[in-house]
Amino acid sequence: MTALANLTRSLSPSSIAPFINKLMENYKTRRPMYISVILFFGIYLIFNKITRVPARLRHIPQAKFFPYLKSIISFESYDETASKITLPASKKSKEGLYVVFDAYGWTVHVTRPEAAKKVLFKTDLFPKISTGDRRETLFGRFAMGPSLPFLNGPQWKAQRKVANPAFHRSMPINLFGELTQKLFNQYDKMLDKPIPFHELMIRWTLDAIGIAGFDFDFNAIDDPTSVWVVRYNTIMKAFSNPLFVVFPSLETRWISLFPKQKQAHVELTAFLNNIQEIIKKKRETLANEELSGATTKKQNDRDLLTLMLEASAEGNGTLTDEELQYNLCAFFTGGHDTTSNQLSFAAYNLAANPEIQEKAREEAIRLLGDEPKDIIPSADQLREMPYINMFIKENLRHNGTATMVFARKTEEDTDLEGVFIPKDTPVVVDLYEIHHNESIWTNPFKFDPERFVPGGEADQLAKMGSTWLPFGNGQRICIGMNFSLAEQRVFLPMLLRKYELSLPENSIHKDKVVMNGYGVVSPKDLQITLKRRY
Numbered sequence: 001m002t003a004l005a006n007l008t009r010s011l012s013p014s015s016i017a018p019f020i021n022k023l024m025e026n027y028k029t030r031r032p033m034y035i036s037v038i039l040f041f042g043i044y045l046i047f048n049k050i051t052r053v054p055a056r057l058r059h060i061p062q063a064k065f066f067p068y069l070k071s072i073i074s075f076e077s078y079d080e081t082a083s084k085i086t087l088p089a090s091k092k093s094k095e096g097l098y099v100v101f102d103a104y105g106w107t108v109h110v111t112r113p114e115a116a117k118k119v120l121f122k123t124d125l126f127p128k129i130s131t132g133d134r135r136e137t138l139f140g141r142f143a144m145g146p147s148l149p150f151l152n153g154p155q156w157k158a159q160r161k162v163a164n165p166a167f168h169r170s171m172p173i174n175l176f177g178e179l180t181q182k183l184f185n186q187y188d189k190m191l192d193k194p195i196p197f198h199e200l201m202i203r204w205t206l207d208a209i210g211i212a213g214f215d216f217d218f219n220a221i222d223d224p225t226s227v228w229v230v231r232y233n234t235i236m237k238a239f240s241n242p243l244f245v246v247f248p249s250l251e252t253r254w255i256s257l258f259p260k261q262k263q264a265h266v267e268l269t270a271f272l273n274n275i276q277e278i279i280k281k282k283r284e285t286l287a288n289e290e291l292s293g294a295t296t297k298k299q300n301d302r303d304l305l306t307l308m309l310e311a312s313a314e315g316n317g318t319l320t321d322e323e324l325q326y327n328l329c330a331f332f333t334g335g336h337d338t339t340s341n342q343l344s345f346a347a348y349n350l351a352a353n354p355e356i357q358e359k360a361r362e363e364a365i366r367l368l369g370d371e372p373k374d375i376i377p378s379a380d381q382l383r384e385m386p387y388i389n390m391f392i393k394e395n396l397r398h399n400g401t402a403t404m405v406f407a408r409k410t411e412e413d414t415d416l417e418g419v420f421i422p423k424d425t426p427v428v429v430d431l432y433e434i435h436h437n438e439s440i441w442t443n444p445f446k447f448d449p450e451r452f453v454p455g456g457e458a459d460q461l462a463k464m465g466s467t468w469l470p471f472g473n474g475q476r477i478c479i480g481m482n483f484s485l486a487e488q489r490v491f492l493p494m495l496l497r498k499y500e501l502s503l504p505e506n507s508i509h510k511d512k513v514v515m516n517g518y519g520v521v522s523p524k525d526l527q528i529t530l531k532r533r534y
């Protein structure tokens, strides 16, 4: 007790004041040194966190950190990064797992079909990772609400039940065909010289998803300067600004310092208001139709929004206006760039492989005739194009635009093909690596549609698990898969009948296609020369 009393007395304010004064004096003179030590220590901690695999994941092979970082910050083509870094890492273990520090922190990547199947099918063990609170960022306001790509469990199921019927009806083939004819009018203004193929494809898919999604004509093919096209493009461009992707708080707290980003938010508000207005009008129209018993459009001409509202009315569940808005935006993010990239890769693969192009053209002519006029294939004809379908599948394998699925997170400690993965570990299935893994596909870098003949290599491999999965697999498989395939099946035979495709002499893609992007890739500035056949 006496000792404690003495200590308390010695710690009285009057006794420690000189000590504090001395410390403050010292601090004033040595402030730069203290700050340096704290900074150094902070940097060391961050460096350590980023460069050292955490102990709980050290039993899994690692993709080399610095070469990986260098490759990402020098914007190397995705396939270069894969060949140099991630594919070699995937070969270090028979299970094909490796860890790398990416957008989710230390993440386990899956590059073999057996493990991929488990991750994609066991949705309760591997739910989608939470994207954190980015609701106030531009991308967050556009897409990160309660919508299909981001939800899990019963909430996701309830939404998918409303959306599924809209994607499992007969597709708007005529719309895709008419838009193709419109695009041909643009091609015809630029014949026999390199045309910006990818840029035009982006305009085509924007019109397709606008009209088929919610009956809104952007008119991007005919007028890329129209107010809605410019507005949409401004928003999309601002999304991909890496500064705000990496530091979202700059956008939420310091937005006034970034006038361009601020303007993109204004454009987005106008865009979202327009969608809300369309939803409101659509509800009114459907209510009136119900009252009068009249329907204005045939089933396959109805847009996805109408079909979802009808599915609700038929008792498949309900979506609020907010949920409908976020899902329509999800159809834009999921369905616009992806299909335009895929069709541009298709054009590249036709131009780079003249024999394959000729074989595909012969099939299109056999099916649709060789009369010198545009012909839109019928739904039955779309099912009768074995070679073009094989070409489409190989294009999705060899140059699939989605290189990986959305990240998952382990719900509990788990075993993946005999490898221990602790709870709360981010897990990503690498689609590109599975499609280019030499221990799965024979000569995977060769473009060869024959792999997909019935009973051929692809069919044999399917027994191993998820070997061909450009749209993902399992419950969360891309809801727009049939929509996109229908777009491709209409566009390609029409293109082949009318034009011969070649790569310009000075094309940057002469040796192999040069890619842009990371999770979703596209052929960089793809130019193609078109020669009319009729």
Ligand code: HEM
Pocket: 120, 148, 149, 150, 160, 209, 330, 331, 332, 334, 335, 336, 338, 339, 342, 400, 401, 402, 404, 405, 406, 470, 471, 472, 473, 475, 476, 477, 478, 479, 480, 481, 483, 484
């Ligand atoms: C070539 C075209 C396309 C490719 C390669 C593609 C690929 C994918 C992939 C890999 C996923 C993720 C699966 C996962 O995380 O497990 C996905 C999900 C999704 N895609 Fe697509 N997609 C395409 C076109 C479309 C289209 C046209 C739409 C809509 C019109 C669309 C809407 C969606 C949506 C809403 C999801 C989330 C589904 C869910 O979680 O329930 N996609 N897509």
